[in-house]
Amino acid sequence: MQTISLSLVAAAAMALPGLAAAQSALQPLRLSDALAEADRGAFANRQATANAASSRAQAALPLKGILPSARVEGGFVRTTDPIGAFGTTLRQRAVTPAAFDPARLNDPAPVNNVTGGLVFEVPVFNADALTGWRAARTAAEATGAMADWTAVNTRAMVVKAYYGAVLASEKVGMLTQAKRAADAAVKQVESMVRQGLVTKADQLQASVRAGDIEAQLLAARNEAVTARQQLAMLLGRSDTVLVALPASLPSDSAVRAFARASQPAVAETNTPLERDDVRAAQLGARAAAADRQRATATLLPRVNGFARYDYNSPTALYAGKPNWTVGLMGSWSLFGGANELADVAGASARARSAKAGEEAAQANARVEADAAARAVTLASQRLDLAITAAAQSREAHRLVEKRYTGGLATIAELLGAETAATGAALAESAARYTLIDALAQHRRALGADPGALAQLEPATRASSNDIRNEDPTV
Template identity: 80%
Template structure:
């Protein structure tokens, strides 16, 4: 028996009537929540932020005390090592001072054990390095949050883009049926001698054009659902079911009227905050590099055991001390570090200024984009109303024998095109609203309020006729 590849089965299943309708439609609110948890970009950004946060703890080694346990074994015939080992084990006798024994000692075993405490007293480079690392970690967290906000805006765009594709399929399905009905009517009129063969051919051509558009729309709808699934972080991209129509014009306009103005909200954007924290981290890193030129002071305490055969046995001894070090010249490496950190600080400041200006420009452009999308929706709505009325009048004239088949087909094509353009303009306004909220630092997920106004089922019209 031949085996059909799984990918072909999946694609074919999506094209089968009723496949999408069998699933519960995904709401935008659920899609946003799923993307927050599973979107690939969000997971990557979260992992990077966690890595930066973990790296921020490394400079604490030069700030906080450290303790460790040591253990080891030594066997030696080195004269100094052998005598010193005997002395550490408190086993020295007068015979140990025999010159022959001192010069040629027998092998001596020593099991060492130690408890060590190290206490940093003054390490300026560690303190400033810790501040730099913390600011860098905070910047990573802010960028992860900005990625999440940007992902939510993309989810809104992809979700309603897929819904628009379904609505386009429904419209073209209806237009295809109307065109096929017109073909059958013209064929009947040809047989009656009321119209010519040319009229029948024109109607057939128009029906073929609409059916071709429908086939392309179905392909685009499948692709849009798969892209949405990938954006949500799904590995199975063939299991997304969505509503069949966008929210109405009045609902989208009402949401647009409630959208906040740009104002100074862009200052709260997470990418701007990340740039500010990055600049703060760069300044602290410059201070760290400068602090490497200062002396370092560290204290330590040891508790050591020495025994011929047993770990942590014998009489212990202790050692306490303070050590200072000052690197006066390290081959100019310290100066190079200071110069590089200063350059990075200047670059971070420039990036912060650029992020602020870019946020302001994006916020202003997004606000204008909402106004433009509203104006285009008004024009598209007016054009759709006029095209529908024009089609009705031409259809009425055609019924009275005052209009040709070509005029009727042209009016029907214009009405379908205007309806598609109106839906596209409505989608463009939704996308503009999402992008505006992102640009001003607000949550694009607020558009989930439109869930209650979206058709609750998938495109049933498309699924009714498997021949289309």
């Protein structure tokens, strides 16, 4: 068993350098590339695009009552009906004096007829079809606008998920360093206990601190895996392969500079919002109004023209001498069991509902924009406070560590300072991420492109704190 175990350890040791080399060669996914991938393959985007294409196809159906049409007909008839038999003979231009024999007229022999026809139909006046086509076309435009809005939402979610996964990776790196420091402190305290310099209680406090850091690290690694998987799913990937990401978020200075550049847009709360969801609501109201006109137009007369060539032969299709027919057909439904009136009433109600929806979309957009602007201001202030707190915590830890080295501070004070410094560093990263997300949501609320936050990313290399390097079991 020892031989087998040693063999497995040796094989794993030989495989690790190759695995590390493959991982080090893996380049991190840039936000700009993630956004482009989501534009092409995100599940929500693909569904919205397909729905828009379906609506555009459906919008062409009312053209049947507007554009001319042509069709080819063919058939076969065999009959002994006196009128049908004589009419068929007449159509085939095969009437002879014998055909007027009363006996043949009353009891004709079976007659075969192969019919062929070329039919042309020309709508002359169909007001309901014209207004229905206009309503369907506008409704298709509204669906397209909603597809555009879905793409904007997806880009905002990609920014949130991307930097959320980077934050999770950065947290793993911080806690990994904290765990190494905690483990080193435990060993140092154990040595000091053996020398009689500190008590057993100090050793237990250091062990508790190390155990707490390890528990946080395990949870952070799990969160990082989940965050990367969620990002991959959001990009439209069907596999569960984890993406490589940068080691840390953009710097505080870069994020705050982007936020300062966004301040003019934050302040302009009275400007009209050009959001795709508002545009979709406006188009939906116009489509509903056009549909109300369609329903009203069903009360008007309809006029259609037609022309046809017909062939009749006892044996062959499109044989014999053709005959032609042209005509004009008008119809006017004066009363259809109140169906038309119900259609008009329903369309009018839908138009009022769509108009209310348009106003609600505009009001909701303004509320979202104002709330997003306040969220940017709040996140900026919280980041400033977190930066100050992190700097103060680092300085406090340095001073306590200096006092501890000189024997003027206890191990409990040192561990408390380390805990505060680690917590402040994590809070600073979280505040930075909150500001990034607030900036993305603010751009979305204004109808701008959240993908502009790709300006924050510098030229990056593969993460040295990749969770797959930290935990070989992932």
